[in-house]
Structure formats: structure tokens, C-alpha cells
Amino acid sequence: xxxxxTVIGYKTYVDLAKPLLTGQEVVSSRMTQExxxxxxxxxxxxxxxxxxxxxxxxxxxxxxxxxxxxxxxxRNIALGAGKDRLQVEVVPGxxxxxxxxxLLGAPLSHDFCCISLSDRLTPWEIIADRLTHAAxxxxxxxxxxxxxxxxxxxxxxxxALVGAHRKPETPVGIVSRAMREGQRISLLRLHEAAEAxxxxxxxxxxxxxxxxxxxxxxxxxxxxxxxxxx
Amino acid sequence: xxxxxTVIGYKTYVDLAKPLLTGQEVVSSRMTQExxxxxxxxxxxxxxxxxxxxxxxxxxxxxxxxxxxxxxxxRNIALGAGKDRLQVEVVPGxxxxxxxxxLLGAPLSHDFCCISLSDRLTPWEIIADRLTHAAxxxxxxxxxxxxxxxxxxxxxxxxALVGAHRKPETPVGIVSRAMREGQRISLLRLHEAAEAxxxxxxxxxxxxxxxxxxxxxxxxxxxxxxxxxx
Numbered sequence: 001x002x003x004x005x006t007v008i009g010y011k012t013y014v015d016l017a018k019p020l021l022t023g024q025e026v027v028s029s030r031m032t033q034e035x036x037x038x039x040x041x042x043x044x045x046x047x048x049x050x051x052x053x054x055x056x057x058x059x060x061x062x063x064x065x066x067x068x069x070x071x072x073x074x075r076n077i078a079l080g081a082g083k084d085r086l087q088v089e090v091v092p093g094x095x096x097x098x099x100x101x102x103l104l105g106a107p108l109s110h111d112f113c114c115i116s117l118s119d120r121l122t123p124w125e126i127i128a129d130r131l132t133h134a135a136x137x138x139x140x141x142x143x144x145x146x147x148x149x150x151x152x153x154x155x156x157x158x159x160a161l162v163g164a165h166r167k168p169e170t171p172v173g174i175v176s177r178a179m180r181e182g183q184r185i186s187l188l189r190l191h192e193a194a195e196a197x198x199x200x201x202x203x204x205x206x207x208x209x210x211x212x213x214x215x216x217x218x219x220x221x222x223x224x225x226x227x228x229x230x
Numbered sequence: 231x232x233x234x235x236t237v238i239g240y241k242t243y244v245d246l247a248k249p250l251l252t253g254q255e256v257v258s259s260r261m262t263q264e265x266x267x268x269x270x271x272x273x274x275x276x277x278x279x280x281x282x283x284x285x286x287x288x289x290x291x292x293x294x295x296x297x298x299x300x301x302x303x304x305r306n307i308a309l310g311a312g313k314d315r316l317q318v319e320v321v322p323g324x325x326x327x328x329x330x331x332x333l334l335g336a337p338l339s340h341d342f343c344c345i346s347l348s349d350r351l352t353p354w355e356i357i358a359d360r361l362t363h364a365a366x367x368x369x370x371x372x373x374x375x376x377x378x379x380x381x382x383x384x385x386x387x388x389x390a391l392v393g394a395h396r397k398p399e400t401p402v403g404i405v406s407r408a409m410r411e412g413q414r415i416s417l418l419r420l421h422e423a424a425e426a427x428x429x430x431x432x433x434x435x436x437x438x439x440x441x442x443x444x445x446x447x448x449x450x451x452x453x454x455x456x457x458x459x460x
Contacts, residue, residue, distance in 0.1 A: 035454050058328045062452070065332070066339030069449040079445040088447075090332035094322045098288045102295070102320035109296030110352070111360055113343030113369060121453035122340070130341055130367040137363035138356070139343060215309040217318075219299040222292070223351035224265050 001052045008041050009054035009064075016180075017054050024052070038067040045086055046077070058095035062116055062144055065090045097142045100175035100203040103185050105217030107173055107205045112140035117147070117154040124154070131158050135165035140211065140220055143204040155204075156194040162206055163190055171207040173218045174198060187218055231282045238271050239284035239294075246410075247284050254282070268297040275316055276307070288325035292346055292374055295320045327372045330405035330433040333415050335447030337403055337435045342370035347377070347384040354384070361388050365395035370441065370450055373434040385434075386424040392436055393420055401437040403448045404428065417448055 001007055004024055007017060011028040018026075029037045041053045055063040068088065078085045101108040113134050119127060134141050141162060146155040159172075168191035176184040176199065188196060190206065198204060211220040231237055231250055238257040239247070248256075259267045271283040285293040298318065308315045331338040343364050349357060364371050371392060376385040389402075398421035406414040406429065418426060420436065428434060441450040 034452075058324070058332075060328055060331045060336050060338050062339065065336035066449055066452045067454055069336050069444065069447060070451050070455050073442070073444040073449070074455060079447065090336060092324045092328045092332035094288070094324060095328055098290055098322045098325055101290045102288075102322035106290050106295035106299050106320060108290050109292065111343065111345045111357075113341065113364070115341045121456075126368070127341075130369065133363040133367035134343070134369075137360040139360065139364075212303070214299065214303040217299060217309065219296055219303070221300050222264075222296045224297055225300050225304060226351075 001054070003050060004052035005049045006044055007052045007054060008037060008044070010037070010056075013054045013056050016056070034064065034067050035071070038064060038071050041068065042071055042075070042077070042086070055093075056096070057099070058093040060090055060092060061095045061097070061114065096144070096178055096203050097205070099178040100142075100173070101205060103175055103178055103183075104173035104187065104205060105214075105219045107171075107207060107211060107218045107220050108140055108142070109220045109222050110140060110208060110210070112142060114142045114144060115158075116144040117158055118145040118151070119154060120151075127154070128157075128161055131161040132165070135162040138208045140208045141206040143206070145200055146198040146202055146204050148200050155198055159190065159194050159206075166190060166206070166209065170209075171211050171213050171218045172196075173205040173207075174202060175205075176202040178203065187213060187216060231284070233280060234282035235279045236274055237282045237284060238267060238274070240267070240286075243284045243286050246286070264294065264297050265301070268294060268301050271298065272301055272305070272307070272316070285323075286326070287329070288323040290320055290322060291325045291327070291344065326374070326408055326433050327435070329408040330372075330403070331435060333405055333408055333413075334403035334417065334435060335444075335449045337401075337437060337441060337448045337450050338370055338372075339450045339452045340370060340438060340440070342372060344372045344374060345388075346374040347388055348375040348381070349384065350381075357384070358387075358391055361391040362395070365392040368438045370438045371436040373436070375430055376428040376432055376434050378430050385428055389420065389424050389436075396420060396436070396439065400439075401441050401443050401448045402426075403435040403437075404432060405435075406432040408433065417443060417446060 006025045008027040014028040041051050045051045059065045170190040172188045172193040174186045174196045236255045241258040244258040275281045289295045400420040402418050402423040404416045404426045
């Protein structure tokens, strides 16, 4: 951001970035305008400006990096340095899934997967299939976008699909607004997790068959003690 | 680290942290001594010191956070503030999987999973089952720890298991030492990925059925263009 002329992003993220700005032009937009935002960032960059498109978490995880590249490909813009070319750099960040995990304890210490429950761009059949495979293979499962206004049945349905292959007392960690104002953390069991308040700013982590709760922490063992300490 | 008295970790990570230190005591150890290192960190903390145990990437992803908590539970140490209690905080970081993804383009923009190929602590049957389920469910698949000295058949075997459910031309991004000295990036197709040089510092990302290569970037579309732009 320090080296950019223009900072562009969803209003919430631009506001979070403001303390770091040093006079850059700021363009903020509404949540649902991902394509417009990416197109605007591209247009500004092609006009010669250095543009920082900001996301929350890591821009490569369900965020804007791919939207930019999809547009670059559609317009067939050559990447790289030089005239009529575009230099694109993705700066990684701390994704919501590991920020939430850190607050919960250490739930991601074995194989895990991330699944978005938003069926706005992905048919529910594909999402449901992924949930079932992930549950059968005993992955720790992180759910992104569990619920939104007007989309409320996918979250309990996802828990039911996973519950068909995992014990009711499996630990479930739920973190909203990790490391931001309004942060909320709760630790439940799978059979009661459907009752939790969740929204688009919530990350839900369902433990695997080995995950346990100790004190107020959720831990998925790596297995050292089981192996070396019998 | 700034608020700690002692910094402890695997030598490579402690060396990376050195420029940030301001007089802390430093304890470094060998790679394979995870349990000893965690025990030493716990002992120092229980003796009253403020201890920073450093990992590469994110300490919650195949790293030291869970090892510490497993020991805390085994010794039945009460967590929290106060006498004979221990305060444990996990500070999240940029995990190798998203650092590598950023260098490759945007391969993680849809549902993905992380699978470690190390069968030192996990039976190969479980790892193989996860690979097959992940491939069937069309997850983007990130492989941690693909190969080590004395462990060389798991990586080609993993590619073969995924290849049974995914096209030979599926993009595979391979990043070693992401954002560190000696960084190496290559972009191949699934049918040729077994030939790549990989080791314990390498992250391998296998695309899903929609992942494409554009220029020198690997991109998994989120689907906006497909939905809104027909």
C-alpha cells in the first residue's frame, strides 16, 4: 500500500487500512460489487497508476486475487513489466481460518479443508459432496460464509451432513470477527453447533475424530505423544 | 517476541527471527526434537519466564502450537492467569500454503484442503484415503512435506492417487522456500509433476477441475465471470 497511488476495496477493509495510508487516493465500494471493483482496479492500473486492491484476511482465500486474474485473462492482458503489460503481485496475509484457529487453540494441526457454504456461485450439490467427502476422510473442516441474510438453511444442513460421519460430541469452534472489533469466540459440540449465531464474518471449525477440548481450548493433536510416549 | 525473555525454536526459524530480537535469551534446537522443544518452553514458562516459541509460517498449521497444548493437557496444567497457571497465546502467521499460493497466482480461491504426506505420525492408509476423497470432491489440494531424506515414494504415489480422478493436464504449482532465500517456483501439469524436485520445504498445490494457467500464473476461478458474464 505504501508504494501505491490508489487504494481500492470493500468499505470495511479500506476503513481498516486507513491508519496505514499516507495520502493515497481511496476508492471504496459495496460488498457485492467484486467484479466492478476488480475491473476498476484493472482500469486504473492500465492507465498507469499503482493500485492496491485490499481484502480482509488473505486475498487468495475466497477473496479478490482470483477475480482480478479472471478479468486479466478475459481481457487477454499480458502480464509482466513493460508497455501494455500489467504487473500483478498478490501479497499474502493471515487468512481468517488460521486467525480463528489461533484464538481457539490449535484445531488445524492436522489435515484440514476449507469449504465455503455460499451457493451464490457454486451449486449446493457440489458443496454437499465436498462436506460428505471431507467428513468421511476425517479432515478438520473449516466453514467459510456459513450464513447470510436470505441464506440460512445451508449451515445446519452442512452440520447434519458432517454429523452423519462424526460423533455428536466432536468439538466445534466458532469465531466471528477474529482479531477485530466485535470479536466473539465460542466452543461447542457438533450436536449443538446449529444453535450458534453465525454470519458472513464467522468462521466455523469442526474438529476431526482426535480433536479434544482442554480448558477453553480446542486442540487437534499432531500425534507425537501417542507415538513416543506410550 | 518483543515482550519475551526467552526465544526458543528450531535453528532455522530462530536465525530468521534474530534481526527482530532485542537481547532475549535464545535457545535453538534440532529439527526432530519437537517434543523436547515444547517441554523446554513449558518448563521455562512455568519457572516464571515469558517464552516465545517460534515456528515458520503459521504455528497452528502442522507446527508447534498443538504440541505445546498436548503437553499442557498431559501434565494437566491449568490455563489462564494466576499462580501455577499458564497463559498460552498462539500468534497466527502467513501459512506456507497461502504464501506459496500468492507466488503462483490465485490457486486457492475455491474450496481447498491441506494434506501432509509425512507418514511419521500418521499411517499412510489414512493419508491415501484423504487424497482420494479430496480428489473425488474436486478440492484444490495442497501437499505439505512431500518428501524427506529416506521418504521418497509418497509424493509420486499421492500424485497417482489424485490423478485417478483428475485430468493429466491439471495445473500443479510447486514452491520451495516461499519468500525466503533459495525460493524456487515452478508450474507444471499433473502428469509431469512427479519429476519435480521437492523436499520438506516444498509446498505442492494441485488445481481443481476449473484451475487454469494464464501466462506464468495458476488461477482457480471463483466463478463470477461464469455466472454474470455469459
